[in-house]
Amino acid sequence: MKILGLSLEKSVGAVIFRRDGSGNRSFLLLHYPSGHWDFPKGHVEKGESEKDTLHRETMEETGIKDLEIIPGFRKQIIYFYRAKGREREKRLHSGRGIFILKKVVFYLAETEEQDIELSFEHVDHVWLPEGMAEKRITFPDPKKIFRMARNFLA
Secondary structure, eight states, X not given: OEETTEEEEEEEEEEEEEEOTTSOEEEEEEEOTTSOEEOOEEEOOTTOOHHHHHHXXXXXXXXXXXXXXXXXXXXXXXXXXXXXXXXXXXXXXXXXXXXXXXXXXXXXXXXXXXXXXXXXXXXXXXXXXXXXXXXXXXXXXXXXXXXXXXXXXX
């Protein structure tokens, strides 16, 4: 939705973890072309539920099909940014605003899958244990979501 040049957008993402044979958890982080590390996430398409978006985006970005959403965890962040570079050009060409107010809803999900089929939207991925994962996450809001997920699991 665009109001006075400001695009209002909603995405859904997940803090995804898996357990090794000893029950230790590792968390999946994706490396974005802009350089930051974050969770899988993407735009909600028309007529799609949040959980449908979560499954679709996770599949598209990582290849993970087996994903169990953990009941009781749903957190959101809201932030503002200005599109730059290639994103700015694409947005202007399609008539979307370059000033974006974005709401991202995060779920907590577990998978048994380890192998990742990375999409063109990312340059790398990593599975990291809790302490290392929090350090690798680039921005404060996703770090906060991660801490809430970790506390929820504790």
